[in-house]
Amino acid sequence: xxANGVVKGARKRLLWLVALILGFVALIGGGALNGIVGASFVxxxxxxxxxxxxxxxxxxxxxxxxxxxxxxxxxxxAIIRDRVNASxxxxxxxxxxxxxxxxxxxxxxxxxxxxxxIKASAKxxxxxxxxxxxxxxxxxxxxNGATPSASATPASAPIATSAAAPDPSNPSDLNYVSKALQxxxxxxxxxxxxxxxxxxxxxxxxxxxxxxxKTEKYILSxxxxxxxxxxxxxxxxxxxxxxxxxxxxxxxxxxNPAGSEKFSKTxxxxxxxxxxxxxxxxxxxxxxxxxxxxxxxxxxxSAQITGNFTSVSAKTLSDxxxxxxxxIGFNVQSQDxxxxxxxxxxxxxxxxxxxxxxxxxxIYSVFQYRGLAIxxxxxxxxxxxxxxxxxxxLSWRQGYRLSxxxxxxxxxxxxxxADSFIVFFERVRDELxxxxxxxxxxxxxxxxxxxxxxxxxxxxxxxxxxLYVLTVGxxxxxxxxxxxxxxxxxxxxxxxxxxxxxxxxTLKFFASGHPWSGFDAKALGAVEYVGRGQFRARDEAxxxxxxxxxxxxxxxxxxxxxxxxxxxxNNEKAGK
Amino acid sequence: xxxxxxxxxxxxxxxxxxxxxxxxxxxxxxxxxxxxxAALLPFAKxxxxxxxxxxxxxxxxSGSAVIGQQPATDAVNSIVSSGDPRVSNVGTDSIRVQTxxxxxxxxxxxxxxxxxxxxxxxxxxxxxxxxxxxxQDITSKAVNGLIWFLVLATVLMALYFRTLKMSAAAILxxxxxxxxxxxxxxxxxxxxxxAAVIGFLTxxxxxxxxxxxxxxxxxxxxFEVEFSESRTFAEQVNLAVNQTxxxxxxxxxxxxxxxxxxxxxxxxxxxxxxLRDISLALFIGIIVGTYSTIFIAAPLYSNLRESEPKYxxxxxKVLAARA
Numbered sequence: 001x002x003a004n005g006v007v008k009g010a011r012k013r014l015l016w017l018v019a020l021i022l023g024f025v026a027l028i029g030g031g032a033l034n035g036i037v038g039a040s041f042v043x044x045x046x047x048x049x050x051x052x053x054x055x056x057x058x059x060x061x062x063x064x065x066x067x068x069x070x071x072x073x074x075x076x077x078a079i080i081r082d083r084v085n086a087s088x089x090x091x092x093x094x095x096x097x098x099x100x101x102x103x104x105x106x107x108x109x110x111x112x113x114x115x116x117x118i119k120a121s122a123k124x125x126x127x128x129x130x131x132x133x134x135x136x137x138x139x140x141x142x143x144n145g146a147t148p149s150a151s152a153t154p155a156s157a158p159i160a161t162s163a164a165a166p167d168p169s170n171p172s173d174l175n176y177v178s179k180a181l182q183x184x185x186x187x188x189x190x191x192x193x194x195x196x197x198x199x200x201x202x203x204x205x206x207x208x209x210x211x212x213x214k215t216e217k218y219i220l221s222x223x224x225x226x227x228x229x230x231x232x233x234x235x236x237x238x239x240x241x242x243x244x245x246x247x248x249x250x251x252x253x254x255x256n257p258a259g260s261e262k263f264s265k266t267x268x269x270x271x272x273x274x275x276x277x278x279x280x281x282x283x284x285x286x287x288x289x290x291x292x293x294x295x296x297x298x299x300x301x302s303a304q305i306t307g308n309f310t311s312v313s314a315k316t317l318s319d320x321x322x323x324x325x326x327x328i329g330f331n332v333q334s335q336d337x338x339x340x341x342x343x344x345x346x347x348x349x350x351x352x353x354x355x356x357x358x359x360x361x362x363i364y365s366v367f368q369y370r371g372l373a374i375x376x377x378x379x380x381x382x383x384x385x386x387x388x389x390x391x392x393x394l395s396w397r398q399g400y401r402l403s404x405x406x407x408x409x410x411x412x413x414x415x416x417x418a419d420s421f422i423v424f425f426e427r428v429r430d431e432l433x434x435x436x437x438x439x440x441x442x443x444x445x446x447x448x449x450x451x452x453x454x455x456x457x458x459x460x461x462x463x464x465x466x467l468y469v470l471t472v473g474x475x476x477x478x479x480x481x482x483x484x485x486x487x488x489x490x491x492x493x494x495x496x497x498x499x500x501x502x503x504x505x506t507l508k509f510f511a512s513g514h515p516w517s518g519f520d521a522k523a524l525g526a527v528e529y530v531g532r533g534q535f536r537a538r539d540e541a542x543x544x545x546x547x548x549x550x551x552x553x554x555x556x557x558x559x560x561x562x563x564x565x566x567x568x569x570n571n572e573k574a575g576k
Numbered sequence: 577x578x579x580x581x582x583x584x585x586x587x588x589x590x591x592x593x594x595x596x597x598x599x600x601x602x603x604x605x606x607x608x609x610x611x612x613x614a615a616l617l618p619f620a621k622x623x624x625x626x627x628x629x630x631x632x633x634x635x636x637x638s639g640s641a642v643i644g645q646q647p648a649t650d651a652v653n654s655i656v657s658s659g660d661p662r663v664s665n666v667g668t669d670s671i672r673v674q675t676x677x678x679x680x681x682x683x684x685x686x687x688x689x690x691x692x693x694x695x696x697x698x699x700x701x702x703x704x705x706x707x708x709x710x711x712q713d714i715t716s717k718a719v720n721g722l723i724w725f726l727v728l729a730t731v732l733m734a735l736y737f738r739t740l741k742m743s744a745a746a747i748l749x750x751x752x753x754x755x756x757x758x759x760x761x762x763x764x765x766x767x768x769x770x771a772a773v774i775g776f777l778t779x780x781x782x783x784x785x786x787x788x789x790x791x792x793x794x795x796x797x798x799f800e801v802e803f804s805e806s807r808t809f810a811e812q813v814n815l816a817v818n819q820t821x822x823x824x825x826x827x828x829x830x831x832x833x834x835x836x837x838x839x840x841x842x843x844x845x846x847x848x849x850x851l852r853d854i855s856l857a858l859f860i861g862i863i864v865g866t867y868s869t870i871f872i873a874a875p876l877y878s879n880l881r882e883s884e885p886k887y888x889x890x891x892x893k894v895l896a897a898r899a
Contacts, residue, residue, distance in 0.1 A: 323738070
């Protein structure tokens with residue numbers, strides 16, 4: 001590449017960087033101007049720095065469950081923690097309090113969906129439908145709705161069998177419907193019925209219940225599949241058979257192998273039956289979310305739940321299902337604002353101290369790298385700007401919250417970011433010592449430095465992604481910060497440090513090796529430049545080393561580079 | 577230019593060479609002694625775990641006109657010196673105070689002291705127990721994550737460097753760093769908080785990063801070293817460490833300066849609690865991490881490789897030619 005081409009390439013990369021920064025600014029600014037909640041140039045702070053809401057949950061105790069064991073409580077804490085942290089890196093805190101309460105502290109103010117996510121037991125069950133009818137006669141009967149019970153027996157209701165019926169042969173057997181069950185079903189009015197808190201139905205017995213929207217009531221058979229057989233859950237919009245997407249939200253379920261088999265068995269039994277026996281109900285905490293007809297035998301272990309979901313409620317349910325059901329439901333006892341656990345002066349003191357540290361870094365790099373300190377400081381500033389914008393963006397899009405340990409992670413990132421260009425500078429200096437002119441030294445130094453930078457950043461990224469996927473709470477927050485700063489580091493060294501150095505190398509101040517340029521060839525110990533390969537006379541020990549490493553460098557050269565080097569060498573020979 | 581640059585030049589050319597590899601036995605002994613001391617220390621002086629790990633006592637002052645946090649800190653400290661209270665405001669007129677687990681009598685005294693401090697009747701101060709916020713489940717997930725990370729990092733390094741021996745040396749040095757950092761932290765008697773644990777994890781990343789940078793130079797220098805007639809494998813490793821020494825010094829100074837500023841200026845002058853924990857862990861860790869790359873990881877790698885037949889043969893030839 002000619003010197004001109006190098007500068008052109010360098011300018012192009014700098015333009016990319018500017019475009020990247022402007023893109024982020026436009027994205028956040030656009031969001032903020034349009035009044036989108038959370039879009040702001042000021043990142044959200046975590047619980048420890050900003051405070052938030054403290055929610056105290058008490059278990060729904062009943063006459064049969066008078067106490068809650070410590071084990072149950074700890075289990076609930078783990079599930080709630082997974083659920084509240086599912087939608088981002090908010091570093092919510094969940095702990096037990098006293099003998100039976102759970103305290104959840106989350107940054108910001110929770111909405112109804114968040115509360116539901118925290119407190120609902122979310123016990124999901126699949127049961128076959130034995131009977132179904134309108135939820136209450138009042139909603140059907142209109143004006144004369146005052147007399148609900150009389151006309152409630154629907155056409156599809158099964159014929160009540162005697163109390164001493166033979167044992168049911170399969171879950172769709174109407175022998176499940178005892179007389180008592182039938183009358184309970186007939187008496188049920190979904191518009192007035194209220195589910196007793198904390199009572200969960202016996203999974204081995206049939207159940208009389210309503211749909212969540214109260215429009216239909218059911219007699220359901222025993223549980224055939226439950227939430228523990230779900231391996232994953234996600235939310236999304238329904239796509240039609242032609243692949244077009246609709247506006248209807250759904251929760252998609254994947255079963256584990258055992259669940260797949262059960263589901264396949266159930267659907268193949270229901271498929272040939274007639275309505276309502278061909279329907280199966282999906283219940284959440286004993287209320288029916290949806291009760292679709294079986295249109296096919298499903299053997300691939302996936303199912304989709306639809307039914308009046310919004311994007312948020314579908315996400316809430318899929319998060320609940322993904323992390324399992326709570327062993328017991330909870331009520332919100334109190335919900336209060338809570339102040340930051342660390343005083344605001346701690347953050348400002350920390351930032352001030354960090355600033356002093358940065359000034360020391362600047363002084364040190366001027367001492368070490370002279371004129372090059374411009375690039376050092378510039379790189380750190382660009383890294384800071386990029387990191388800040390990314391944090392603001394992710395705090396809007398991902399619910400990322402900056403905590404004090406996050407701040408500490410950012411401070412250590414100064415070292416790792418600085419290391420990338422220190423490695424680069426030292427490589428360039430090494431090349432200068434070998435007698436190359438500055439612009440060639442920058443190129444050769446880069447091709448070696450970038451390898452080191454990529455592999456060392458690769459290890460950091462690996463650490464970040466592994467910990468992010470496998471951990472929870474503040475460890476996860478830390479992993480997120482580490483990954484973020486590592487990516488910023490790579491971007492800065494490729495899009496800023498290198499092009500800056502390439503451009504500076506063409507300036508006389510640096511190229512001539514001015515004592516204050518940081519690239520003073522004499523000070524770096526290189527002999528006067530007499531042509532490639534001739535400096536070896538200076539030091540026997542160094543030359544052997546160089547042969548080795550330049551052999552590897554040659555191996556890594558592209559054909560074009562090798563040709564260019566050959567031409568340069570020939571020219572030098574001719575010039576002598 | 578500066579003498580430091582001259583120093584860098586001489587290290588690069590080999591004019592001046594610090595014999596890290598040759599004196600490795602001394603470093604190994606030092607490392608083993610330090611690791612042993614750091615590992616045994618917790619038996620003599622157990623880690624001072626924060627209430628985030630152990631749980632503790634919680635007091636709630638309600639209906640107070642004063643909502644400052646200082647009276648609570650003073651009240652707790654007047655009863656138990658090492659209570660280390662965490663104070664926050666809840667709602668508009670309540671104060672939540674969490675302390676280490678207190679005995680029933682201490683707990684009663686703290687209740688009285690809090691009531692006096694906030695000028696409310698003792699009945700407005702409730703006390704209860706609070707569970708560990710950093711529960712067993714978080715710890716086990718973190719440990720699980722760590723193990724996976726170490727395994728994956730070992731594989732990644734082995735693939736890149738084309739030898740499992742570099743991974744082994746790097747991981748051993750990493751373990752050395754973690755044990756010593758934890759040991760020094762514990763020896764200073766600081767409370768172990770979640771922030772400190774995050775500090776340790778940061779060190780884990782930093783230490784491995786630092787080792788990989790130096791190992792990449794070693795990889796370059798030892799490429800085809802078995803054909804060298806002037807240097808042995810160990811000498812090439814030593815040269816690589818010397819050649820990257822200026823970088824190691826510069827990087828660690830740049831990394832440690834902001835941390836030191838927070839530790840010494842921030843925590844000691846301003847007295848910032850949590851920042852003190854995390855910056856202390858980072859301060860020790862960065863220094864130990866840089867040290868171990870040079871004094872432990874590189875010599876260990878040389879140890880592991882130089883006895884391979886091809887390198888042994890080449891080294892014998894070099895030494896014979898020199899004699």
